[in-house]
Structure formats: C-alpha cells, structure tokens
Amino acid sequence: MSTPLDNSKPLSGTDLVLETMVNRVCSSDEKTVEIVVGGKSFFETKGKLCSWSGFFDAAIQHGWKEARSMQFMLPDDDPAEWEFMMSLLAEPALCHGLRGDNIHIALAWFDYFDISRGLEQCDKFLSTNGEFHVLSRHLTQKRFRRSLTCLEFGLRYNLLECKERGFGFLRGFICGTSFGFEMSLADIRELVLLLKNYKDCCVAVWPFIEKHLLKDVSRSPRTLLGNDLLPALMLTRLQLNDARQKCGSDYGKESDSEEEQVFSMQIL
Numbered sequence: 001m002s003t004p005l006d007n008s009k010p011l012s013g014t015d016l017v018l019e020t021m022v023n024r025v026c027s028s029d030e031k032t033v034e035i036v037v038g039g040k041s042f043f044e045t046k047g048k049l050c051s052w053s054g055f056f057d058a059a060i061q062h063g064w065k066e067a068r069s070m071q072f073m074l075p076d077d078d079p080a081e082w083e084f085m086m087s088l089l090a091e092p093a094l095c096h097g098l099r100g101d102n103i104h105i106a107l108a109w110f111d112y113f114d115i116s117r118g119l120e121q122c123d124k125f126l127s128t129n130g131e132f133h134v135l136s137r138h139l140t141q142k143r144f145r146r147s148l149t150c151l152e153f154g155l156r157y158n159l160l161e162c163k164e165r166g167f168g169f170l171r172g173f174i175c176g177t178s179f180g181f182e183m184s185l186a187d188i189r190e191l192v193l194l195l196k197n198y199k200d201c202c203v204a205v206w207p208f209i210e211k212h213l214l215k216d217v218s219r220s221p222r223t224l225l226g227n228d229l230l231p232a233l234m235l236t237r238l239q240l241n242d243a244r245q246k247c248g249s250d251y252g253k254e255s256d257s258e259e260e261q262v263f264s265m266q267i268l
Helices: 013-030 046-052 054-061 065-069 079-089 103-112 116-129 141-156 160-175 185-197 199-212 221-225 230-247 258-267
Strands: 032-037 040-045 071-074
Touching (some): 040 046, 040 079, 046 054, 054 065, 065 071, 103 116, 141 160, 141 185, 141 199, 185 199, 185 221, 185 230, 199 230
Parallel strands (some): 032 071
Antiparallel strands (some): 032 040
16 A cells, blocks of 8 residues: 655655646646637637647647637537537547538538547548448449549548548449449549549549540640540540440440540540
C-alpha cells in the first residue's frame, strides 16, 4: 500500500513547478467554451474540443480572439447539424450513425473543423458502402452513379481508402466488356467530369482509358477532356466492346460503326 502524502511537508522547487503546470492544464481543460450555431448556444470543455478538433486546438493554442472570449460564433450554420456531428463523436463506433443521406453533412463538418477521426470513419463508411465491389455482379446505372458519388466525396476530402477503391472500380469498369449498354451519356459525362476536376483521378484512370477506349486517338488528356464529344466517343467504344463480348470477339473489328467513325474523326 502506498504511503499517504504528507501535506505538511513543503514541496521542493521542482515539485512546485510540476504541480503548478498540472493545475494549469487541468483548469484550462475544464474551461467551458461556448459555440453559438445559428443563434443556439452549445457548451463543451476546452480539453474535449482540442482533443477532437485540429481547428479548435489551433484556435485555442494560438490565442485567437475567440479563444480569449471562449466563444465561437457560427451564425449561418444549422444547429441541428452541429448536434448531429457531436452525437457522432460521442459514439465509440462513430460510423454506426452514418448513412447515405447524412454522409455529406458529416464530411463537411469534420473537414471544416479538421476532425481526423471523423474523416477516417467517413472514409471507412464510403469504402464499404460505395458499391465499388459490384463489377463482379450485374452493374446497373444506379450502382454506377452511387459509386461515382462516393468517389467524388473521396476526391473532394482526400479520403485515401475510398479513392483507392474507387480508382480500382473505374479501372475495372473501363477494362470490362459487359457494362457498356447499361450506361447513358450522362453517366459517362459524370465520369469525365471527375477526370477533369481531380488530377489524382486522371493519373490513376486515364492510362486505362487510353489503352481500352482511345488507342487510335493521339491527343493529350488535357485536350481530350476539354472536348465535348469525348463522353460520346467513350460510350460508343464501351458499347462496342460490350457488343464484341456478347456477339463474338471479332465483331466490329473490321470496320467501326458509322457513329464511332464520326466521333473519332471530329476528335482526331
């Protein structure tokens, strides 16, 4: 059994410094911070906010005026969304509260407040629920669009696992030969938009597009992605590959369809 502290014994210089530091940290962590969201006040301890959020940690550690007043104002935000974010953070398994209809809210708040734990759980959720696995089964338009939406979240918020699985999905889709007739021109336009807007997506996927869909097109990716006819050409080539697989490997090899020739000539 340990010996009780003798309170009558004077503290040494080192002990006194350590005690003062501990007291300051404890009292600092227990200070209450007011966050006013859309006119509604919420109160959290300073220590909790700093441990969760890179935003609050930086603000408090670097002496922002909000840290001095212990009040953060978010007048244009929805208090219900703040409550939702805090409810997620209170859960040991944060991703249990995530769904397809609220993931965009969670991502926006976690990103703004630099909450790495929240972003990691969103990454896990999207990677698991992003329909990135459906190439082994029947791929529908709905599943394809859901996969593109999840990948766009991954690209926007730099979610590493989601991006990797999404890139793999797109590479499999482009190399595959049985999905062309399930897609619409609008679907391929969405794919091209991701390639145009996100460099890492283009770097990961474009070589497969060149190899399987654009072997005879010699323009640079930047030039092609700026051409409004590119989605139509890609869809035509996807459908031709699909037809070759369904009708026999030699189908369409001797001469391209008239529509494909027109698109190819205009892009070339």
